[in-house]
Amino acid sequence: MQNFIDRLVNQQVVPVITLDNPDLAIPMAEALLAGGISILEVTLRTKNSMKVLQTLAADSRFTVGAGSVNTELQIDQSIAAGAKFLVSPGSYAPLIKAALQTGLPYLPGISTPSEILLNLNLGVEIVKFFPAKLLGGPNAIKTISAPFPSIKFVPTGNITADDYSDYLALHNVVAVGSSWMVKPELIADGDWTTITKLASLKEN
Numbered sequence: 001m002q003n004f005i006d007r008l009v010n011q012q013v014v015p016v017i018t019l020d021n022p023d024l025a026i027p028m029a030e031a032l033l034a035g036g037i038s039i040l041e042v043t044l045r046t047k048n049s050m051k052v053l054q055t056l057a058a059d060s061r062f063t064v065g066a067g068s069v070n071t072e073l074q075i076d077q078s079i080a081a082g083a084k085f086l087v088s089p090g091s092y093a094p095l096i097k098a099a100l101q102t103g104l105p106y107l108p109g110i111s112t113p114s115e116i117l118l119n120l121n122l123g124v125e126i127v128k129f130f131p132a133k134l135l136g137g138p139n140a141i142k143t144i145s146a147p148f149p150s151i152k153f154v155p156t157g158n159i160t161a162d163d164y165s166d167y168l169a170l171h172n173v174v175a176v177g178s179s180w181m182v183k184p185e186l187i188a189d190g191d192w193t194t195i196t197k198l199a200s201l202k203e204n
């Protein structure tokens with residue numbers, strides 16, 4: 001887990017990828033890699049998302065996780081497809097327990113202190129703060145996280161190149177998640193140059 005967290009800290013931004021065409025997965029990921037990004041989150045929101053996940057997970061250059069994991073069945077399917085970490089938009093005790101049993105890093109979504117409390121007591125170390133901007137951005141994390149000094153955060157939800165560093169400035173934020181560098185239209189257009197450029201924007 002610590003190794004995974006260290007890698008997140010180093011990468012700073014995890015691209016949240018929603019893609020239906022598996023043929024575009026590798027060229028898109030290579031464009032991200034050219035910008036220094038190898039940890040990828042593939043959301044389970046499209047018909048072929050498992051195939052996209054499988055395609056990327058089969059390539060050792062990338063560390064690929066499943067996002068929008070909403071059911072135990074999706075946990076099983078994601079692992080079968082090669083996922084190396086799991087992300088959910090919210091917190092549901094049976095799902096949290098099942099995810100932790102896999103031994104993979106698991107980031108459940110939280111938006112309240114009660115959800116942090118639930119996760120803390122189930123053994124979760126790192127949570128997705130979602131939807132970050134809507135909840136008040138970095139100031140909301142500062143306030144909500146104060147009673148939970150051990151919990152680490154990956155804020156996600158309408159974070160952009162303009163404000164991600166405000167989140168990273170918080171001591172308990174290890175990275176942010178965002179789709180800003182993998183907008184569906186960029187991928188559909190095969191605009192790999194722009195994706196590489198956006199991926200390279202992160203501070204080093």
Ligand code: 3PG
Pocket residue numbers: 016067156157158159177178179180
């Ligand atoms: C998510 O669905 O996990 C987040 O909304 C990330 O996507 P966004 O950067 O488009 O908000």
